Amino acid sequence: MTAVVAPIVLGAAVVGLWELFVKANDIKPYLLPAPSAIWAQFRRSFDLILDAAWVTGLNALVGLLVGLVLGLLAALVAARSRIADGMLGPIAAAMNAIPIIALAPLLNTMFSATSSVPRRMVVAIVVFFPVFVNTARGLRQVSPVQRELMRSLNAGPGAFARMVQLPGALPYFFTGFRLASSLAIIAAVVAEYFGGRQNGLGSRIASAAASSGYPRAWAFVIAACLIGILVYLVAGLLEWLATPWRRAGSAAGRRRRPPAVPALAAAPATAPAMAMAPATGVAPATDDASAPWTASRDG
Amino acid sequence: MTSTTPPPVPALSPTAAGPAGAPPAVEVPAVEVRGVDQVFPVAGGGQTVALSGIDLTVAPGEFVSLIGPSGCGKSTLLRVVGDLLTPTRGEVRVFGQEAGEARRAQTYGIAFQQAGLLEWRTVAGNIELPLQVHGVKKKERRERARELLELVGLADFAGHWPAQLSGGMQQRVAIARALAERPRLLLLDEPFGALDEMTRERMQAELARIRHETGTTVILVTHSIPEAVFLSDRVAVMSPRPGRITQLIEVDLPGRLGPPGESGDAPSTDDAPSADDVREQAAFFAAVTAVREALRAGGPT
Ligand SMILES: Nc1ncnc2c1ncn2[C@@H]1O[C@H](COP(=O)(O)OP(=O)(O)O)[C@@H](O)[C@H]1O
Ligand SMILES: [Mg+2]
Numbered sequence: 001m002t003a004v005v006a007p008i009v010l011g012a013a014v015v016g017l018w019e020l021f022v023k024a025n026d027i028k029p030y031l032l033p034a035p036s037a038i039w040a041q042f043r044r045s046f047d048l049i050l051d052a053a054w055v056t057g058l059n060a061l062v063g064l065l066v067g068l069v070l071g072l073l074a075a076l077v078a079a080r081s082r083i084a085d086g087m088l089g090p091i092a093a094a095m096n097a098i099p100i101i102a103l104a105p106l107l108n109t110m111f112s113a114t115s116s117v118p119r120r121m122v123v124a125i126v127v128f129f130p131v132f133v134n135t136a137r138g139l140r141q142v143s144p145v146q147r148e149l150m151r152s153l154n155a156g157p158g159a160f161a162r163m164v165q166l167p168g169a170l171p172y173f174f175t176g177f178r179l180a181s182s183l184a185i186i187a188a189v190v191a192e193y194f195g196g197r198q199n200g201l202g203s204r205i206a207s208a209a210a211s212s213g214y215p216r217a218w219a220f221v222i223a224a225c226l227i228g229i230l231v232y233l234v235a236g237l238l239e240w241l242a243t244p245w246r247r248a249g250s251a252a253g254r255r256r257r258p259p260a261v262p263a264l265a266a267a268p269a270t271a272p273a274m275a276m277a278p279a280t281g282v283a284p285a286t287d288d289a290s291a292p293w294t295a296s297r298d299g
Numbered sequence: 300m301t302s303t304t305p306p307p308v309p310a311l312s313p314t315a316a317g318p319a320g321a322p323p324a325v326e327v328p329a330v331e332v333r334g335v336d337q338v339f340p341v342a343g344g345g346q347t348v349a350l351s352g353i354d355l356t357v358a359p360g361e362f363v364s365l366i367g368p369s370g371c372g373k374s375t376l377l378r379v380v381g382d383l384l385t386p387t388r389g390e391v392r393v394f395g396q397e398a399g400e401a402r403r404a405q406t407y408g409i410a411f412q413q414a415g416l417l418e419w420r421t422v423a424g425n426i427e428l429p430l431q432v433h434g435v436k437k438k439e440r441r442e443r444a445r446e447l448l449e450l451v452g453l454a455d456f457a458g459h460w461p462a463q464l465s466g467g468m469q470q471r472v473a474i475a476r477a478l479a480e481r482p483r484l485l486l487l488d489e490p491f492g493a494l495d496e497m498t499r500e501r502m503q504a505e506l507a508r509i510r511h512e513t514g515t516t517v518i519l520v521t522h523s524i525p526e527a528v529f530l531s532d533r534v535a536v537m538s539p540r541p542g543r544i545t546q547l548i549e550v551d552l553p554g555r556l557g558p559p560g561e562s563g564d565a566p567s568t569d570d571a572p573s574a575d576d577v578r579e580q581a582a583f584f585a586a587v588t589a590v591r592e593a594l595r596a597g598g599p600t
Contacts, residue, residue, distance in 0.1 A: 145415030148383050152409045153432045162427065167419040200428060248460040276568045 033215040042219040048204070049126040049223045056200040057227050059116055060188035063123020064231075067180060070124065071131025072173070078132075079165070092132050099248035101187065104194040119191040121199075130179040138172025139165055143287045171246060174239035181235040185228040201227075327395040329516040330357040330380055332543030335389030337375050349375045351541035353389070353436055359483070360558040364527035364534045366590065367597070372542025373410075373520040374488050380518065381409055381486050394483060405433065407484040412492050414469035416461040422472050423457040424446065429479045436466060447475040450509060467498040474506070478513070485510075487519045491526065503529055504574040511520045511556040524594070528586040529578060532557070536590060538597035547595040550586045552577055 016033050021027070022034040029037065044047065074092075078085040086199060100122060107118035142165055150160050192202025201224045208217035302481045349372040357363050365373045378384040380391055382398040393401035401407065408429070416425045426447050427440040431533045435443075448454045451471040461469055470490055477485060479498035487506075491499045503526055510517055510530075521527050528550055536546045577583060 002357070051356070127481070143413075143415065145411050145413050146417065148378075148411070149415055150432075151383055152381055152402065152407070153429050153431045154405065159432050164417065170419070243419070243458040245462065248463050 029214045030212065033218055037215040038218040038222060040214040041213075042222060045216060045219060049201075049220060052199060052201045052204045052220065053223045055116075056185075056188050056192065056202065056224065059119045059191075060123055060184040060227070060231065061202065062116075063120040063188065064127050064181060064184040066120065067115065067127025067184070068131055068177065069125035071128045071180075072135055074128070074132045075135035075139060075169075075173075078136045085136070087131070089135075092129055095125070096129045096133075101190050101194075104191045108195045113195070114197045116197070119188060119196060122191040123187045126183050127180040129261050130183065131173070131176040134176030135169055135173045135180070138169030141172065142168060153288055169245055171239075174235070174243065178232065178235045178239065181231045182228055185231055186225065189224050307470045325433045326359065328392075329358045329359045330355065330392055330518065331359065331390075331392040332376075332380065334391075335376075335379060335386045335391065337372065337379060337384065338387045345390070350379070350386070353542070353544060355535060355544060357516060357518060359394075359516055360514055362519070362530055362532045362558075363520045364521055364523065364531040365537060366521055366527045366534055366594065366595075367537030367542065369522060369538050371537045371539050373522075373537060375487050376537075376542070377409075377486050377518060377520050381407060383409075401484075405429075405480050406482060407486055408480065408482035409487070410470075410477040410490045412472040412489040414461070414466075416469055416472055416476075418461045420451065420461075421457065422459050422461065422464070423520050425461065425472055425502060426475045426479055428476060432460060433480070443479060444475075447478055450478070450512075451475045451505065457511060463540050467494050467502065470502065471481075471495065471505070474509075478509070478515075481513070483532035485517045487517065489520050489522065493521070499523075499526070500574065500578075506530060506535040507556045507574070511559060514559045516545040523592050525578070526585050528552075529574070530581060531556075534586075534590050536593040548586065548593060552580065552582050552586070554580075561586045 018032075019141070024033055027034075059204075066093075074088055078088045104118065104122050105124070107121055109119050146164050146168075150164055151207050189200070189202040189205070192200045193206050197203075198207065201220050204216050205220045208214070208220060332353050332355040335350055335353040337597065338349070338530050339347040339349055341347055353376060355363075355376075365376060367373055375384065378386060379386045380398065382391075382402040391398040393406050396404065396406070397505050417428065419446075420428065423441070423444040426444040427435075430440045430443060444457065445454070448457055451474060453468060453471055453475070456464065456468065461472070464472065470493070477487075490506075494502060506531055509515075517530075519527070519530060525559075529552075534548045534550060535544045536548065537543065538545045
């Protein structure tokens, strides 16, 4: 119960203080608009926001699915052969090191100006890494006891994969999936800052900010946050449904949530901050603007 | 899965089942280990001699314990018997078959020190695993799992997840799983090692009963002298590295639950002497002393 109530109370308090702070200090809207002003814009532009959210959401979803499938397949291949693991591992690590978002302008020039493909590709590439790394780790995680058990039963590789390896990797896969689901929204929004069709949330944020419609820009940011939270919750729900043994009462089941690959935590934090700067064009706004992303990522 | 049909299960036939008291001398041993050495390479170029010149013969229906200081090669010997390790030298036969054949024919069931349950399967699902691997139909699996849960006293826990069970309960599930295919040989590697003393004694009594009811041959690795004495027909005492069997000690405890048809074969296990009675007789203490002295003679522990 407190798990639900506490964040709501905290959120309400923060919004309240924000409103007070802006009103009391007479903060300029380009620095920080009041929540009430953002809310007014949110209601006024609701239809536009809904359309833009749909476009960005679909890009994120398609990219997410493609990235998931590719990450999963690559992990299966890597788990099957040492050679493939030796090749894919370093490539994945190298991919993680480059800010994928930086590819967006290049991909945009490869396709027609109205194509959604480059943005979806950016999302898919961003999603691929956490899914691949976490799933591959899970597939390697079979305990020696279980290995010997299956050998004592003379189980073939098929039965071994189906009954031991894949179910054991499921929690790891979902750790990657949860990370990827938040990254997908971030990537889908930020990729829009670099051109392409101007109909998604990212484009709307950029153009609202460029025409000094700061509360309006914030209203779109809020929409992006809401999608992020929604996707994260859906990922959590799927995990909950797919791994019933991990929610069964005892604390023992819970303790075993696999740790996410740590390198990933840094990746999303840099991407939006870096991309926000040219979009808003106003230096002081940058730090604040990236805050909602941080919130939606940690869910 | 397997092309070799396992020989008929002699589960409930006593050792000397021959017509009109034929001598049991010619029968095929359950396990025969001849001149087994096991050498492991060590990182940096050296090697560990884990087993050296092991000879051991276990009769069908017999209960043999392997006891010795830790690191003396007990688990290694058990793995060699189960064909989970190929010995560097020597030969292992299980019911007359070469160890690999015996493994492929599902002759033995095995339980390790860690229960090694699949946490994503329910208790019943874990017990069904061996049957599922070998293509037994669902209905039959369910039925067998129910029987076994009854046998290990977990009838009410079929639908639980392993994480919801205590260590002792998990270990009982692992033993039930090892019994699922009615193996003729049970290999147990310190199955009660992680349990508290009370649970441990209860589990030992249960194992004695299960053995009495099924007639399986058992090899048990343990580092507990009372446990070895309480359960075994013979205790194989091993020396520190390189592991050898230094003594084989026969244990005869009057009134104890033995193999089916032997000593304790009252029609119901109810009127058999209690486990505590068995543990309190002079013969028990004498055997404990004998094993302890054999361990001491083997070298520092
Ligand atoms: N797979 C292995 N590789 C290398 N050394 C091993 C391996 N398995 C066991 N050993 C070594 O063999 C010796 C006997 O081990 P083990 O059979 O596990 O002893 P025990 O079960 O009696 O405690 C130990 O010194 C151990 O380090
Ligand atoms: Mg051991």
